[in-house]
Structure formats: structure tokens, C-alpha cells
Amino acid sequence: MPAMLSTQPHGLPHPHMQTEQGPQQRQFNPYTENGGTILAIAGKDFSVIAGDTRQSEGYSIQTRYAPKVFRLTDRAVLAVNGFAADGNMFVKKVRQRLEWYRHAHAKDMPLRAIARLIQTMLYARRFFPYYVYNILGGIEEDGSGAVYSFDPVGSYEREACRAAGAAQSLVQPFLDNQIYFKNQTPAPGTSHPTHLPLPTVLKLVIDSFTGATERHIEVGDGLEIYVVLAKGASTQALEGIRGIQETTVTNDGERVFIIQRELKKD
């Protein structure tokens, strides 16, 4: 029996020993990876959350347009990356919880509360995780731009910028350099800005994705950039941008915009 030979290199099996020769069972794998990359950057009074729109499995592109970034409220946008089915279901459940909150409290849930909610929801599935990396961007109650990033089981922290997904390793060091000014020394008597202006951030986001598209096969097709502006923040930087759309719902003051761009399709 050839199968036996391969597991029994040392001759005959011991008479009392159990040999593993039960029926071969192929275990169903409830997970897959659907590629793509997401990214978010916080500014002083704005937050930018972006993701490409390609969905793939292995070497096959399933669709060129499957959004990974979702508006939750007028001050919160969630980007989800990893196993698409888990991602979509997770967003659906977060939205359901936000709706319940709205019905109970007659207002939208604050960003930091959404962040904690997401951590609780992810950790609830600690032993059968949502295979998803989440990045939450938006405006805090104090009017500052914020980004929260999560791992699949709910560890999270507030940051100024974060990349996740297939091209995280390509994009994150670039952002370290351009957002945090890592390895750059300011000229004597000057200092690096703590917050970058919106036009600079948008340029960096687009450069990050064109770069990732160039060198990673799972990134491309389309780019969706959400911009969340704080109450009273200037819209000047967004005027005249190609393909911009406002998706604000309430009159609370915060405003949400989407910018759509093409990426290479190869």
C-alpha cells in the first residue's frame, strides 16, 4: 500500500500502535482572500479613507467594482479588507447596530464609540474571526480628524494614518515617510507640520494607489476616496476636483464626499 509506505519509513508498524489510516477527509475551508488594499489618513479637521475596487480570488479578477469603503454616518467611514463575504456581513452588522443606536438616542453614534463597538463586535468572534482588517476614519466629537485601525480580532488604536490589505507592505513605509516625515530632518530652526493640508493628502493617497497598482497584481481597476470634513471645515480644497460627489445626509455640520478615480486594469 503506497500510502502506508510513505507514513511508515521505518518498516512495520508497532502492533499496538494506532496508524492514521482513516478515510481521507478534505476539510472545508470557510475563508478566502479577496485582495485589494485600503488606506486612511487623518488631518486636522478632515479624514480621508480610500480603497481600490478590485475583487479577486487567486489569479482571477471577480469584478472590477466591489466597494470596500462604506459611509456609516456623516462623521464615520469604514474601510474593510480581507475576506469579502465576512467584510460585507460585518459592515451590515455595524450599520444595524448604528441604526439601533440612532433609534435609542436620536443621534448618530460618535466616532470613538463606533471604534469601541467595532472592537467588541470583532472580539465577540474571537474563536471564529471575521477575517477582515478594518480601518475607521472620520471626525471626532472635538472636531479633529481621526483614524482607527483594527486587526481581525479587535485590537485597535487611534492613529494619523494606516494602510492595510494586500499592498500594506508597499504603502505603509511610504506613508511613514510622507505623513510622519520619518527619516527626514527638518531644516535648522523649522519643524515638520503636525497635520498636512487636504490637497497634499489627496495627492499622497492617489500616488500610494498608483504605486501599489504598478507592483501588486491584486490592486487596481478603480479607486474610491472618501473625504469627511469637520464642522465648518473649508471645502475649498475639494472644489473643481474631477468626479467628486457629496453624500452628506444630516445637517449636523460634518460633510462626506466621494472621489472616484480609475486605476490600471492589468
Next chain:
Amino acid sequence: MDHFPTNWGRPRNDAFDAYGTYPIAQHPRNAVDVFADGVQRTQQPIVTGTSVLAIKYKDGIMMAADNLASYGSLARFKDVQRLHPVGDYTVIGAGGDMSDFQYIQQMLEELVTEEFASQDGHTLGPVEIHEYMSHVMYARRSKINPLWNSLVIGGFKNGKSFLSYVDLLGTTYTASTIATGYGSMIAQPLLRKAVEGNETTLTEEEALKIIESSMRVLFYRDARSINKFQVATITEKGATISESRHLETSWSFAEGIRGYGSQTQ
């Protein structure tokens, strides 16, 4: 306290402990899952259907699937319909396990009947069927007991066409061309080349030509396919599923092939 180290849960296997002298098998195995043999959870597809193709065109959706249900490499059932109408606006096409698909058909039939009986002035369109199926498929995968299918859902309602995909993992997407299984590798590039950008201009005749030529390529290259297939169209006028069609194929070129196997000259 159990003083037998071998009962502490250390994995014992002669693959890496070939000279163990302790008579392991004679000791009681404490930590056994008594249900392990009783519950059949994981499965594999048994009687299977291959690719489903679907495209958007000017008037709606066109979908195709052949009539074969295979048992491994055996062409077991050669007159199986893999396109199924749901309500008045939707057709669902399936690859993968055919018994699971028949279960899905029953389930959808029940759903449609129930919706009809409620007489609430609403009818299920392709969007609703897609949402329903994605939840069913995702729920089953989450129980590690999947319905082993790739489903294509096409429909037309209220002047809008809809085309989507759901599979055994609960993965979903919409696109203007969809091909499952082998078709995702062989037919999808052909469909994309012909359809992408022309969704609003392609006529039914042109769409049929694209589908037919793609099915032909699949028949030539996919060993689990057959040259007998059905085409569904879902338009403003409703859903129609054609009678089985036969493909004209030519194998005379095979005579001229040289250089494989023993036939080297």
C-alpha cells in the same frame, strides 16, 4: 490525577514516534469527541455541474449552462437543467453540487410561494433573490456546512437589469460578465472582451453569438462539459429559458495534431 503521561493529550503517531514502546492503543482515550463520528459536517460535491456564463446586453441578461451533471469524471446525467426561474423576474444558474442546487430550488420555490400568498403588493426581484441567497450561503458556510454551489443570479425588473454571483463561501459580487468554475478561466476573458463597455448597445443576436462561441470553447477545453446547453434571457418581457441547443463542433483538426504522446511525427 492521571499518572499516565500518554493520556495527557500528547499526540502519538508512529510517523514521528516510530520506536515508541509504550502500548498506547491499549489505554483509554479520555478526550474523545463522542459526536465526532455522528455528525456529518464537511462534505464534498458528488454530482456536479460545471460552468455557468452570463452577460449583460441591451435588453437585459443572457445566461447559459450546459445540461451535464457529472459523477466524478463520469458523464452521469445528460439532461439536467441548471438554469432555474425564480418568480417572474429572475433566473438562477448553478454550478457545483446538483443535489444542493435542487435543495436551493425547493427553498426558493417555498419563498416565492410564501411571498405570493401574502399578497402585499410586493414581488421578489433579482436584487432580493440575490440578497436572500447570499445570506443563505453565508449562513451555511458559517456553520461549516456549505451548500456546495457557485450561483449566478440574473434578472430584470423595473427597467433595470441585474447580474450577480454568490458562492459556497458567501462571497458575492456584481459585474457585467460573470463566468463560474472553469468558465472563469476560459470564457471570462472572451466575455469581457466582447461585452465590457458595450452593455447598452449589444443586441440579443450579438449576445447569443458571444455566449454560443464561449460555450463552444468551453466544450472543447472543459472535460466536464457537454455540447448541449440552454440559454436564458431575462428582459422587460420576462424570463425565458430555451430548449436544449446542440453545438456544431468539428474535431477534424485533431487529425493534424502532431507531437503529443507516442505520435511524435
Next chain:
Amino acid sequence: MSIMEYNGGSVIAMVGKECVAIASDLRLGNQALGISSNFQKIFPVTDRIYLGLPGLATDVTTLQELFRFRVNMYTIKEEREIQPETFAHLVSSTLYERRFGPYFIEPVIAGLSQTPSGGFKPFIAATDLIGCLNFAKDFVVAGTASSKLFGVAEGLWEPDLEPEDLFETISQTLMNAVDRDAYSGWGCVVHVITKDKIITRTLKGRMD
């Protein structure tokens, strides 16, 4: 455990205007444990060719000596200096000789090649561990931080950089990439090759 990550280390080369640059980190590790912060991976081959050898440290030494020997033999037999293109093929065939028991090195070559008119043309190339050549027009990367290097380089590099600008670009690319790589870092060395001089600078990096 992958043998390519046993000692860690990364190398990058970039093309500029009438110049090329090659740079590497200085770490030698034993998996996660750092051993040395002055382990050179880049070696001069001729006055205008430099060779980076990231990968298994024992093979770094072996290959450096092997290439020194083969380049010397070439110089003696041909009575002329080897050109970067030729050297790249020498590297490739040397590695392919060991196709089924390879050296665990992914070489990076940077140099200036002589044109018929007597000028100099920038040349960079890299190969995988069995010698598959990649001639790039912009930049090549190798080592444990390669994906990070690709990402940053794709964002920072632009054509026709002057030597000092190229130095800044390659340094920033390398430093920021290795800071996100656990197996690379602990300082860097950069060489910029121009037609009349070589600028070599050692950079301080994060030591964590």
C-alpha cells in the same frame, strides 16, 4: 523558516542621470536575533561596478570570493575591464550552474557601462537566486524588505535624478523600507557611482 530570511538584509539599486546608486542595510541576524550592525553586503567589482548580495550570509562571503576570482580571470584573459552587462551575465550563469542546489542570494548589480563614443551609460540589474536576470530602467530591489522597497521606490523615484538627488531618493527609500522590516536595518550604506567618482556614505538608522 525560510533560508532567505535566516540572516536578513536588503539591497536596492537606482538609475539616475549619468549615475547609478546602490545601497544596503548593515544588519546581520540569526533569525530575529541581531548579531552585527556592520555587515557589508555590497562589494566593488571594478571601479564602475558594484555588486549587492543579500541573502544567506555564508553565501555572501562565498559568492563575493567566487565573483572576485571570475572577474580576475576575465580581466587576465580578455586584458580589459569587465562591463556591467557582461558581469550581469557572469552572475546569472554562475548562479544557474547551481540550479538544483542554489546559493541563497539574490544579487543586485549597479554600474556604468562604457558607450562606443567613450561616454558612460547607467546600468542596473538584479537576478533571483538561480540567476533569472531582470534589467530594469528605474530601480531593482532584493532581500527581506523587497516588497517595502518596491512600494516606497514606486512613490519616490523619478527619472534623470542628479547624483545628490539620487542619493537622497535611494537613502529615503531604503531607510523607510527597512524601518518596517524586522530582518533589515541597523544602519545603511549608500554608493553613488558617477563617471569620475564614487560617493560612499554610511547612514545612521534606527537600532530597534
